[in-house]
Amino acid sequence: MAVLRTEGLTKQFGGLTAVDDVDFELAGGELCSLIGPNGAGKTTFFDLLTGALDPTAGTVEVAVREDTDGERADGGSATGGSVGWIDITDAPPHATAQQGLHRSYQVTNVFPTSTVLENVRIAAQAHGDDSFRAWRNVNGFESYLAEARQVLERVGLGGKADAPAETLSHGEKRQLEVGIALAGDPEVLLLDEPNAGVSSESVDDIIALIEDVATDHAVLLVEHNMDIVMNVSDRIVVLNRGEVIADGPPDAVRDDPAVQEAYLGGYEPGDVGDDTDAEDPGDATEEGDAATDDPAGGGEPG
Amino acid sequence: MAISDPNPADEAAATPEDAVESDPTAVATPDTAWWRRYLEEHVAHVAVIALLAAYPLLHGALLASPVASEARMLLPNVETMTAVLYFGLFAMSFDFISGYTGYLSFGHAVFYGTGAYVVILAANGKLPLVPHTTPFMLLLLLGGVFAVLLALGIGVVSFRLTGVYFAMITLGFSQVAYVLVRDWGYLASSPRDGPFVVGPEGAMAPVFSVGVPFVDSLALDIGVLTGDSVVLGPLSLGTTEVSFYMVGIVVLVCYLLLQRVIHSPFGRVLIAIRENEERARAVGYDTFRYKLIAFAISGFFAAIAGGLFAGFRRSASPDNAFFFLVTGDALLASIIGGFGTLAGPLYGRLLDETIREFLSKEGTGGGLLPYLREVLPESILTVDIAGLTVQGAIETFLNGHGSLYLGLLFIGFVLFVPGGVLGYVRERLGGTVAQRVASRIRGGD
Numbered sequence: 001m002a003v004l005r006t007e008g009l010t011k012q013f014g015g016l017t018a019v020d021d022v023d024f025e026l027a028g029g030e031l032c033s034l035i036g037p038n039g040a041g042k043t044t045f046f047d048l049l050t051g052a053l054d055p056t057a058g059t060v061e062v063a064v065r066e067d068t069d070g071e072r073a074d075g076g077s078a079t080g081g082s083v084g085w086i087d088i089t090d091a092p093p094h095a096t097a098q099q100g101l102h103r104s105y106q107v108t109n110v111f112p113t114s115t116v117l118e119n120v121r122i123a124a125q126a127h128g129d130d131s132f133r134a135w136r137n138v139n140g141f142e143s144y145l146a147e148a149r150q151v152l153e154r155v156g157l158g159g160k161a162d163a164p165a166e167t168l169s170h171g172e173k174r175q176l177e178v179g180i181a182l183a184g185d186p187e188v189l190l191l192d193e194p195n196a197g198v199s200s201e202s203v204d205d206i207i208a209l210i211e212d213v214a215t216d217h218a219v220l221l222v223e224h225n226m227d228i229v230m231n232v233s234d235r236i237v238v239l240n241r242g243e244v245i246a247d248g249p250p251d252a253v254r255d256d257p258a259v260q261e262a263y264l265g266g267y268e269p270g271d272v273g274d275d276t277d278a279e280d281p282g283d284a285t286e287e288g289d290a291a292t293d294d295p296a297g298g299g300e301p302g
Numbered sequence: 303m304a305i306s307d308p309n310p311a312d313e314a315a316a317t318p319e320d321a322v323e324s325d326p327t328a329v330a331t332p333d334t335a336w337w338r339r340y341l342e343e344h345v346a347h348v349a350v351i352a353l354l355a356a357y358p359l360l361h362g363a364l365l366a367s368p369v370a371s372e373a374r375m376l377l378p379n380v381e382t383m384t385a386v387l388y389f390g391l392f393a394m395s396f397d398f399i400s401g402y403t404g405y406l407s408f409g410h411a412v413f414y415g416t417g418a419y420v421v422i423l424a425a426n427g428k429l430p431l432v433p434h435t436t437p438f439m440l441l442l443l444l445g446g447v448f449a450v451l452l453a454l455g456i457g458v459v460s461f462r463l464t465g466v467y468f469a470m471i472t473l474g475f476s477q478v479a480y481v482l483v484r485d486w487g488y489l490a491s492s493p494r495d496g497p498f499v500v501g502p503e504g505a506m507a508p509v510f511s512v513g514v515p516f517v518d519s520l521a522l523d524i525g526v527l528t529g530d531s532v533v534l535g536p537l538s539l540g541t542t543e544v545s546f547y548m549v550g551i552v553v554l555v556c557y558l559l560l561q562r563v564i565h566s567p568f569g570r571v572l573i574a575i576r577e578n579e580e581r582a583r584a585v586g587y588d589t590f591r592y593k594l595i596a597f598a599i600s601g602f603f604a605a606i607a608g609g610l611f612a613g614f615r616r617s618a619s620p621d622n623a624f625f626f627l628v629t630g631d632a633l634l635a636s637i638i639g640g641f642g643t644l645a646g647p648l649y650g651r652l653l654d655e656t657i658r659e660f661l662s663k664e665g666t667g668g669g670l671l672p673y674l675r676e677v678l679p680e681s682i683l684t685v686d687i688a689g690l691t692v693q694g695a696i697e698t699f700l701n702g703h704g705s706l707y708l709g710l711l712f713i714g715f716v717l718f719v720p721g722g723v724l725g726y727v728r729e730r731l732g733g734t735v736a737q738r739v740a741s742r743i744r745g746g747d
Binding site for chain 1: 369427562563565566567568569570571573574578580582583584585586587588589595598631
């Protein structure tokens with residue numbers, strides 16, 4: 001059933017505990033959103049999962065991969081109950097990627113002068129066995145090219161295949177971000193604010209993309225726009241100062257008093273936020289009430 | 303690049319058999335014969351190779367023509383061109399690691415020097431277990447293997463670092479090697495001046511031949527003094543010309559091998575590392591291993607270049623093989639010719655050597671001053687302008703100052719043509735020269 005789980009995951013930077021004793025489980029096929037105020041530890045949590053950072057304590061494990069496609073779609077495959085677990089706590093990023101954990105980045109992080117197609121093709125090549133072949137021309141490996149073109153169509157960049165990535169618009173770069181993660185044949189997609197800085201016209205495209213990829217992948221989404229979060233998520237996990245303070249379906253989380261206090265404090269008019277995250281409730285108000293007018297908060301360090 | 307006569311596809315009539323054996327990856331004209339398509343795709347390569355191959359003959363013909371003085375002034379002589387080839391290969395190997403993965407290998411000379419010293423020491427009987435009569439081609443490979451081992455050792459330590467720290471630690475390693483060979487008496491009678499090919503005590507110094515090992519009829523000796531000369535009908539090639547061709551063949555083979563690696567899936571990973579190593583790791587590449595292997599490949603070909611250099615010159619010294627300025631010259635050639643273009647550094651080196659020879663002090667290879675002495679009347683050369691004669695001005699500001707103008711050129715390239723000669727051409731054409739010429743021949747865009 002579950003494809004990814006953490007136990008007691010903790011990361012301390014000096015005296016600061018960025019992620020605090022997080023027990024988390026992600027089910028196959030689930031779209032789970034991770035929300036929380038600035039500095040709650042969302043991106044750090046991603047870094048711990050993918051191996052970009054090593055945790056101070058705790059474990060990260062992924063389920064043994066099913067090699068047949070399609071089983072992930074419903075989340076409950078035939079062998080669902082009895083899958084084994086692989087410990088990836090100390091695995092470096094390339095190893096977690098090989099285990100099916102792929103992420104997109106909050107700040108666009110692509111291969112700038114390569115073409116859009118090559119950006120995605122190189123990610124597709126990474127899960128094959130051909131990357132040490134140094135004698136055959138790369139164009140002879142057609143499966144990766146075909147896979148890459150398919151992914152580009154899916155993320156809506158089919159017409160931009162031959163453009164260098166750096167020439168794309170910001171919104172297109174966000175789509176490419178997701179495309180690169182998608183091309184890695186992920187078991188779990190970690191999307192770190194795919195909407196960051198995207199203009200309001202393009203937000204709908206990205207939402208559609210998130211919903212689309214969620215049909216055949218388990219997705220963990222970091223997102224600030226509460227409208228999007230409430231609409232697309234199967235489940236919401238709220239982080240505050242590194243701790244999970246709520247975990248459940250959107251409606252339950254919205255009504256949770258602890259969440260109201262920490263994060264959605266400004267969600268109801270008249271509630272004067274007296275907590276330390278004073279700036280963020282203000283943001284949430286704006287986004288919650290008038291999300292479509294507002295390019296969702298860009299460049300926030302998680 | 304001078305590409306003329308784009309022979310349009312007038313061979314429309316193709317047989318069905320050709321279509322069967324055609325490569326499915328080729329998009330255009332699948333009905334032409336594979337070799338014809340191959341040539342079409344490589345017209346630019348063929349043209350450059352043909353130009354280089356014709357160079358000694360062309361140069362010889364021009365020197366016997368009415369424009370002899372001009373030709374002698376402007377064109378590098380064949381010996382210099384030979385140096386362009388082997389050093390060009392070294393610069394290409396430098397570009398392979400630095401231009402494609404983005405890791406500036408600032409100690410690359412250590413591999414060049416290793417290749418050179420292996421050849422000479424083996425010929426002098428100073429490499430244990432290696433007979434001094436070992437064919438030159440095997441010595442080149444042996445030098446390459448030494449360099450691979452060295453590269454793996456240096457790489458394992460150095461690739462823990464990135465950016466300028468990587469450049470510094472590789473520089474450190476090569477300087478350690480430089481000091482070692484400079485002070486190690488075993489290597490040469492005067493290690494500071496470096497070894498010469500003298501042969502072991504009591505034996506003849508071996509000659510180095512390029513070709514099939516152990517088959518005399520398929521190999522020719524290289525070296526200005528020791529090489530073979532060849533008479534083919536009306537054509538007579540001196541030792542320098544023969545050396546130029548033989549060195550050229552080895553360089554060409556090495557270039558084609560390097561190019562093949564660049565265009566492979568492995569090569570694409572190297573480019574991804576240069577573009578964004580963090581992301582390359584995140585999509586699943588263990589970048590450390592890729593970098594290490596690329597470094598070893600690069601070291602191998604640097605050593606081949608060094609071996610050719612030693613085989614042609616029959617001597618090497620710490621200062622022209624191991625010193626960090628040797629790497630500096632490769633960097634210069636790469637920047638001018640085009641970083642990350644593989645072939646570019648060869649053109650960069652060609653420009654470099656041409657300018658140096660044009661402004662050389664001795665004037666042995668032709669150049670500006672001997673030419674002016676020849677053409678200008680004495681009265682003009684001695685005209686006094688503000689206390690300086692024309693000849694004096696030339697000697698002060700031009701002669702022997704090739705490096706100075708090269709330095710200015712380098713600055714100009716870094717500022718205004720950051721892609722280098724070949725990078726600029728590719729940018730203008732919108733693809734590699736080979737691709738664009740091929741598509742133009744086919745009547746494409």
